[in-house]
Amino acid sequence: MKPVTLKDIAETLGISVTTVSKALKGYPDVSKKTRALVKELAETLNYKPNAFAVNLRTEESKTIGLIIPEIVHHFFSSVIKGIISQAEKKGYLVIILQSNESYALEKKQLDLLMNKRVDGILISLANGTADFKHITDIMDQGKPIVMFDKIAKIIKCSKVIIDDRKAAYTATQHLIDTGCKRIAHFRGPLLPQNSIDRFLGYKKALLDNNMTYDPSLVYIFDDMTFEVGEMFARKILSEHTDVDGIFVNTDLVAIGAITEFNRQDIKIPEDISIVGFSNWFMSSAITPSLTTINQPGFEMGKMAFKQLYKELKAKKKKKDIVPKIIELETKLVKRNSTRF
Amino acid sequence: MKPVTLKDIAETLGISVTTVSKALKGYPDVSKKTRALVKELAETLNYKPNAFAVNLRTEESKTIGLIIPEIVHHFFSSVIKGIISQAEKKGYLVIILQSNESYALEKKQLDLLMNKRVDGILISLANGTADFKHITDIMDQGKPIVMFDKIAKIIKCSKVIIDDRKAAYTATQHLIDTGCKRIAHFRGPLLPQNSIDRFLGYKKALLDNNMTYDPSLVYIFDDMTFEVGEMFARKILSEHTDVDGIFVNTDLVAIGAITEFNRQDIKIPEDISIVGFSNWFMSSAITPSLTTINQPGFEMGKMAFKQLYKELKAKKKKKDIVPKIIELETKLVKRNSTRF
DNA sequence: TACAAAATCGAAAACGTTTTCGGTAAAATC
DNA sequence: GATTTTACCGAAAACGTTTTCGATTTTGTA
Numbered sequence: 001m002k003p004v005t006l007k008d009i010a011e012t013l014g015i016s017v018t019t020v021s022k023a024l025k026g027y028p029d030v031s032k033k034t035r036a037l038v039k040e041l042a043e044t045l046n047y048k049p050n051a052f053a054v055n056l057r058t059e060e061s062k063t064i065g066l067i068i069p070e071i072v073h074h075f076f077s078s079v080i081k082g083i084i085s086q087a088e089k090k091g092y093l094v095i096i097l098q099s100n101e102s103y104a105l106e107k108k109q110l111d112l113l114m115n116k117r118v119d120g121i122l123i124s125l126a127n128g129t130a131d132f133k134h135i136t137d138i139m140d141q142g143k144p145i146v147m148f149d150k151i152a153k154i155i156k157c158s159k160v161i162i163d164d165r166k167a168a169y170t171a172t173q174h175l176i177d178t179g180c181k182r183i184a185h186f187r188g189p190l191l192p193q194n195s196i197d198r199f200l201g202y203k204k205a206l207l208d209n210n211m212t213y214d215p216s217l218v219y220i221f222d223d224m225t226f227e228v229g230e231m232f233a234r235k236i237l238s239e240h241t242d243v244d245g246i247f248v249n250t251d252l253v254a255i256g257a258i259t260e261f262n263r264q265d266i267k268i269p270e271d272i273s274i275v276g277f278s279n280w281f282m283s284s285a286i287t288p289s290l291t292t293i294n295q296p297g298f299e300m301g302k303m304a305f306k307q308l309y310k311e312l313k314a315k316k317k318k319k320d321i322v323p324k325i326i327e328l329e330t331k332l333v334k335r336n337s338t339r340f
Numbered sequence: 341m342k343p344v345t346l347k348d349i350a351e352t353l354g355i356s357v358t359t360v361s362k363a364l365k366g367y368p369d370v371s372k373k374t375r376a377l378v379k380e381l382a383e384t385l386n387y388k389p390n391a392f393a394v395n396l397r398t399e400e401s402k403t404i405g406l407i408i409p410e411i412v413h414h415f416f417s418s419v420i421k422g423i424i425s426q427a428e429k430k431g432y433l434v435i436i437l438q439s440n441e442s443y444a445l446e447k448k449q450l451d452l453l454m455n456k457r458v459d460g461i462l463i464s465l466a467n468g469t470a471d472f473k474h475i476t477d478i479m480d481q482g483k484p485i486v487m488f489d490k491i492a493k494i495i496k497c498s499k500v501i502i503d504d505r506k507a508a509y510t511a512t513q514h515l516i517d518t519g520c521k522r523i524a525h526f527r528g529p530l531l532p533q534n535s536i537d538r539f540l541g542y543k544k545a546l547l548d549n550n551m552t553y554d555p556s557l558v559y560i561f562d563d564m565t566f567e568v569g570e571m572f573a574r575k576i577l578s579e580h581t582d583v584d585g586i587f588v589n590t591d592l593v594a595i596g597a598i599t600e601f602n603r604q605d606i607k608i609p610e611d612i613s614i615v616g617f618s619n620w621f622m623s624s625a626i627t628p629s630l631t632t633i634n635q636p637g638f639e640m641g642k643m644a645f646k647q648l649y650k651e652l653k654a655k656k657k658k659k660d661i662v663p664k665i666i667e668l669e670t671k672l673v674k675r676n677s678t679r680f
Numbered sequence: 681t682a683c684a685a686a687a688t689c690g691a692a693a694a695c696g697t698t699t700t701c702g703g704t705a706a707a708a709t710c
Numbered sequence: 711g712a713t714t715t716t717a718c719c720g721a722a723a724a725c726g727t728t729t730t731c732g733a734t735t736t737t738g739t740a
Contacts, residue, residue: 001481001482005695005696005697006696007696016719016720016721017697017720018698018699018720018722019719019720021696021697021698021699022699025698027699028717029717029718030717030718030719031718034718034719048454048455049455049697050457050695050696050697051455051456052392052395052396052399052401052457052695052696052697053396053695053696053698053725054697054698055392055396055697056390056392056393056395056396056695056697056724056725056726056727057696057699057724057725058697058698059392061392071417071420071421072414072417072418073417074412077411077417078412080411080436081411081412081438084411084436084437084438085438088437093452093456094435094436095403095433095434095435096420096424096434096436097424097428097433098421098425114388115389116403117390141341142341226621226624226625255625256625259625262627281566281622282622282625285566285595285596285599285622286626286627287599287602287626287627345725345726345727346726346727347726355689356689356690356691357690357727358689358692358728358729359688359689359690361728362689362728362729365728367729368687369687369688369689370687370688370689371687371689374688374689389726389727390725390726390727392726393695393725393727394726394727394728395695395727396694396695396696396697396725396726396727397694397695397726397727397728397729398695399695
C-alpha cells in the first residue's frame with residue numbers, strides 16, 4: 001500500500017527514472033510516444049510526486065508563513081482570508097501563527113517558520129515589538145518578507161498599509177463638520193505605528209481647524225476590548241462633561257463606549273458623536289449604528305500575498321527585490337453615531 | 341552564506357556525519373566528550389536541521405491540515421485559535437484552507453493537503469457535502485482525520501461536537517418557560533447535521549410541552565447572513581402575527597432579526613422573545629443583548645487537535661486508532677432578548 | 681597476559697526527486 | 711557512403727538527514 005513513485009513507473013515501463021521525471025515535466029528531449037505512455041500510467045496509478053523529496057531537491061516548499069497578533073478578530077480574519085485565497089491561486093499554502101501581541105512570541109514564531117523553511121513570510125507586528133533585529137535577520141538571509149497593517153517604518157521591506165493618519169484626519173474632520181466643538185480621542189497602545197498615526201491625524205485635524213489640542217482628552221488603552229470602551233465612556237462622563245465628540249481608535253472599543261452611553265441615557269449623536277475605526281461587521285448592527293473608517297482587510301491580505309509572490313519570483317530569477325509600499329484606500333462610512 | 345549542515349560540523353570536528361547526528365539526538369553510543377563538542381559547535385554555528393531532509397527521511401512533516409467552511413466567522417476563528425495554540429505546544433504547525441461551504445472545493449483542498457503530505461487532518465464539513473468518499477479515502481490510506489462541529493454521523497472517524505439537539509431543546513424550553521406560546525424557528529440549510537439536530541431539538545421541546553408543531557413556523561435559509569435575519573423578521577410579522585418567540589439557528593441571523601424588529605418598534609422580549617445560537621461576541625453588545633447558547637469554539641479546537649495528536653502517536657506505534665466521539669458542554673446564556 | 685565485554689565510531693544505504701552531461705541511434709546533409 | 715545534425719535516453723550526482731550494522735578500540739575480568 002506504499003504510494004507510487006517514479007521508480008515504480010519506470011520499472012513497469014522498462015525505462016529509467018530520469019525519463020519518467022522528464023516526461024511528466026514536459027521536457028523536450030523525450031519522444032511523444034514515451035511521454036504519452038508515462039503520463040497515462042501515472043494517471044492510472046494515480047501518481048503524486050512526493051512533496052518531501054521535491055522540497056529537498058528544489059529547496060522550496062511552496063508554503064509561506066503568516067504571523068498575526070490575534071486570530072479572533074474581524075479585521076485580521078479578513079486579512080487571513082484574503083491571503084489564503086490569493087495564495088491558493090498561485091499554488092501556495094499558508095501556515096498561520098499567532099504572536100498574541102507579544103514580542104517574545106513573535107520572535108519565537110518567526111524562528112519556527114524559518115526552521116520549517118517556508119518560502120516567504122507575511123507579518124503584522126505585535127504591539128510589544130520595538131526591536132526589529134529578528135526581522136532584519138530574516139531579510140539578511142534573503143528570505144522575502146512583507147509586512148501589513150502593523151508595520152515598522154524603519155524596516156526596508158515591502159509593506160501593505162493604509163494611510164492611518166489621513167483616515168484619522170478624515171474621521172476627526174467629520175466630527176468637526178457635523179458640529180462637534182470638543183473632541184476626545186481613545187487611542188491604542190503607545191508603540192504601534194498605526195496607533196501613533198491615528199493620533200497624529202486626530203491632532204492635525206484639530207489644529208487645522210483652529211481648535212485647541214488638549215492632551216487630557218486623549219485616553220490611552222493597551223487592550224482593545226469592549227470593557228475598556230465602557231470604562232472610558234464612564235471616565236469621560238465624570239472628567240469632561242463638555243466633550244461632544246469622540247474619535248475612537250478601533251470599533252470594538254467604540255462599541256463598548258456606545259453601550260455604556262446607552263446605559264446612561266446619553267444621546268448619540270446628539271449629546272456625544274462617535275467615530276470608530278475598522279468597520280467591523282458589528283458596527284452596522286449596533287444601535288445607533290457606528291460611523292467608522294472602512295479598513296479593507298480582505299484586499300490587504302490579497303495585496304500582501306501578491307507582493308510576496310512577486311518577490312518570491314524575483315528571488316528565483318536571482319534578481320534583487322526592491323521594497324515597495326502599497327497604500328490601500330480607506331473610506332469614511334457615515335452612519336448614525338454622528339450627526340448629518 | 342549557505343545554511344550549516346551536519347557535514348559542516350563533521351568536517352570541522354574531523355568526525356563522521358553519523359556521529360554528529362547521533363550526538364545531537366542523544367544516542368547512547370557516542371561518548372560524553374564528543375557529544376559535548378558537537379553540541380557546542382552546533383550551538384555556535386547556529387545549526388538548524390534541514391526540515392526538508394528530515395521530512396523526507398522520517399516521512400512526517402509535523403504539520404497538519406485544517407479545512408473550515410469559512411474563516412471570517414467568530415466561532416470558526418475561535419476554533420482555529422484553539423487548534424493552533426494546542427498544536428504549537430506539541431510542535432506542530434497548521435496549514436489552513438477554506439471550503440467556502442462548497443463540496444467541490446472541500447474535495448480539492450483535501451487533495452492539496454494529501455499531496456503536501458500533512459501528518460493529519462482536521463475538518464469541519466461544508467454545507468454542500470453529502471457524499472463522503474473523499475473522507476473515507478483518506479481514512480483508508482491510514483491518515484488520521486478528525487471532524488469537528490459540522491460532522492457526518494455515518495463516518496467512523498473521531499469527532500468533537502456539541503449536543504446540538506439538547507442545546508436547541510434547552511433554548512426552546514427556555515422560551516416556553518418564560519411564557520412563549522407560539523414559537524417559530526429560523527433554521528439553517530437542510531443538509532448539515534447540526535442544522536438538522538437543532539431543528540429536532542426545537543421540535544421535541546414543543547411536543548414534550550404539549551404544544552403543536554407547525555411546519556409553517558420553520559423558516560429555512562441557506563445563507564446565514566444578517567440580511568436573512570432582517571428578511572425573516574419581516575416575513576414573520578406579515579405571515580404570523582401571533583408568534584411570540586423565535587429560536588434562531590445562529591446568532592448572526594438572530595441579530596439581523598433583532599435589528600429589523602427594533603426598526604419596526606416591535607418590543608423584545610415583550611412582544612417577541614428571541615434565542616440565538618453560538619454566543620458570538622456581538623451578542624452581548626447589541627440592544628437588547630441576545631439570549632443564546634454558548635458554543636465553546638476555542639475548547640473545541642483544542643480538543644480536536646488533542647484527539648488528532650493521540651491518533652498521530654498511535655499511528656507511529658503502529659497501533660490501531662479507535663475513533664472517539666468527544667462531546668463538549670454547551671450553556672444557555674440568559675440575556676435581555678428573553679423574559680425573566 | 682589473554683580474552684570477553686563494553687564503549688565508541690563510521691560506512692553505507694535509504695528516502696524520491698531533479699538536472700547535468702554524455703552517449704547512442706536515427707535522420708539529414710553533402 | 712561518409713559525416714554532421716538532431717532526437718532520444720539514462721547514469722549518476724546531489725539535496726541533508728536517519729539508522730542499521732559491522733568494525734575498532736577501550737575497559738574489565740580471569
